Amino acid sequence: MKPDYIANGVYRVAAKVGSRDLFEGIWPIPDGVMLNSYVVKGTEKRALIDLVKDWDGALDTVFAQLDSLGLGAGCLDYIIINHMEPDHTAAMGQIIARYPEAEILASEKAIPLIKNFYKIEKNVRAVKDGEVVDLGGKTLTFFMTPNIHWPETMMTYVKEDGVLFSCDGFGSYGRYESCFDDELGANERAHLDSETERYYANIVSSFSTFVQRGISKLATLEIKVIAPSHGVVWRTNPGQIIDHYSRLASYMQGPREKEVAIVWSSMYGNTEALLQSIVDGIESEGLPVHILQVPQTHASFVLEKVWRSEGLVIGMPTYEYKMFPPMYHILDILERSHVQGRKTLRFGSFGWSGGAQKQFDVFVDAMKLDYKGSIEYPGSPTPEDKKKAYDLAKAMAREIKEL
Numbered sequence: 297m298k299p300d301y302i303a304n305g306v307y308r309v310a311a312k313v314g315s316r317d318l319f320e321g322i323w324p325i326p327d328g329v330m331l332n333s334y335v336v337k338g339t340e341k342r343a344l345i346d347l348v349k350d351w352d353g354a355l356d357t358v359f360a361q362l363d364s365l366g367l368g369a370g371c372l373d374y375i376i377i378n379h380m381e382p383d384h385t386a387a388m389g390q391i392i393a394r395y396p397e398a399e400i401l402a403s404e405k406a407i408p409l410i411k412n413f414y415k416i417e418k419n420v421r422a423v424k425d426g427e428v429v430d431l432g433g434k435t436l437t438f439f440m441t442p443n444i445h446w447p448e449t450m451m452t453y454v455k456e457d458g459v460l461f462s463c464d465g466f467g468s469y470g471r472y473e474s475c476f477d478d479e480l481g482a483n484e485r486a487h488l489d490s491e492t493e494r495y496y497a498n499i500v501s502s503f504s505t506f507v508q509r510g511i512s513k514l515a516t517l518e519i520k521v522i523a524p525s526h527g528v529v530w531r532t533n534p535g536q537i538i539d540h541y542s543r544l545a546s547y548m549q550g551p552r553e554k555e556v557a558i559v560w561s562s563m564y565g566n567t568e569a570l571l572q573s574i575v576d577g578i579e580s581e582g583l584p585v586h587i588l589q590v591p592q593t594h595a596s597f598v599l600e601k602v603w604r605s606e607g608l609v610i611g612m613p614t615y616e617y618k619m620f621p622p623m624y625h626i627l628d629i630l631e632r633s634h635v636q637g638r639k640t641l642r643f644g645s646f647g648w649s650g651g652a653q654k655q656f657d658v659f660v661d662a663m664k665l666d667y668k669g670s671i672e673y674p675g676s677p678t679p680e681d682k683k684k685a686y687d688l689a690k691a692m693a694r695e696i697k698e699l
């Protein structure tokens with residue numbers, strides 16, 4: 297790859313990471329992910345903003361691009377760490393070995409993490425909220441944006457060009473040939489929007505309150521370009537990704553999309569036997585339905601659809617007196633991700649004894665679900681069970697439609 301020119305003296309040095317590993321060791325990235333670092337060259341000094349993990353050749357790719365910008369060994373003055381998660385810092389040791397004189401600038405909360413993760417203490421300095429570092433004709437201003445995505449996270453702004461380096465914020469999964477939002481074709485743009493939602497639901501949703509605070513805090517800046525460390529650079533429509541993140545963050549409190557996510561498991565088909573009645577009840581009110589079978593569908597994709605939907609239906613049988621185990625995993629992920637307040641139904645079969653409902657009720661309370669009831673039955677569902685399921689689903693869908 298070649299560096300991408302963003303503005304005079306401002307470049308992206310990026311790596312496209314393939315699909316072999318899980319992101320954070322948990323989330324599938326079938327279409328990969330971008331690791332974006334950035335260079336800002338002033339007349340006096342030069343800074344590298346955010347690093348990479350040596351993942352799928354990323355470090356060599358970034359070093360080659362730095363060389364092509366005339367930033368070979370020893371030619372950096374500052375290394376800016378907006379965020380300490382190792383997808384952006386795991387190669388810190390190799391990078392410092394190449395640029396041993398560069399001063400590392402990070403938030404105060406990041407300093408102990410640098411020591412603990414990488415045993416690095418020399419040439420490290422904490423910067424404060426609003427502090428400015430002059431590179432000569434270019435300035436870097438640091439803004440603390442805690443919990444987008446870790447407590448230590450900050451963003452870096454170049455006032456002269458209106459460029460905001462936002463690290464995880466405004467990022468996305470996916471690898472893209474194009475660097476910029478305005479270079480994407482319609483299919484690529486649809487893919488980016490979808491992967492932005494999945495990325496947000498997977499790694500950012502828990503911190504939605506902080507996203508809203510961060511967006512408010514940055515509202516006074518003249519932002520011409522948003523340069524995140526995952527995804528594309530927004531130079532023509534930075535407002536679009538800010539609006540998209542605002543909408544995704546708003547799903548925590550609601551209102552959400554007038555859609556219903558049905559997350560279901562079945563062992564021998566007896567829970568599945570009620571599924572169509574639920575679907576028919578919801579569709580009779582004209583609402584879109586996302587049907588997600590577990591464990592066949594990874595939690596990453598389940599969470600994406602549940603996060604955006606006002607309605608939630610959980611279908612699962614009792615298994616050894618408790619919930620079907622893969623659904624316990626899904627509900628644990630949903631609770632951790634602050635999925636709250638959805639209008640919710642549950643259905644499921646049991647054999648000689650129930651037990652799933654009792655365990656599920658704990659999640660209903662913990663997730664503050666607006667619980668509309670359950671259709672639970674021994675063995676296979678009767679026509680009366682199916683009628684009840686249809687009626688409850690329809691009533692819930694109508695309530696959502698009228699919000």
Ligand code: FEO
Nearest residue numbers: 381383384445464
């Ligand atoms: Fe891309 Fe929170 O790291």
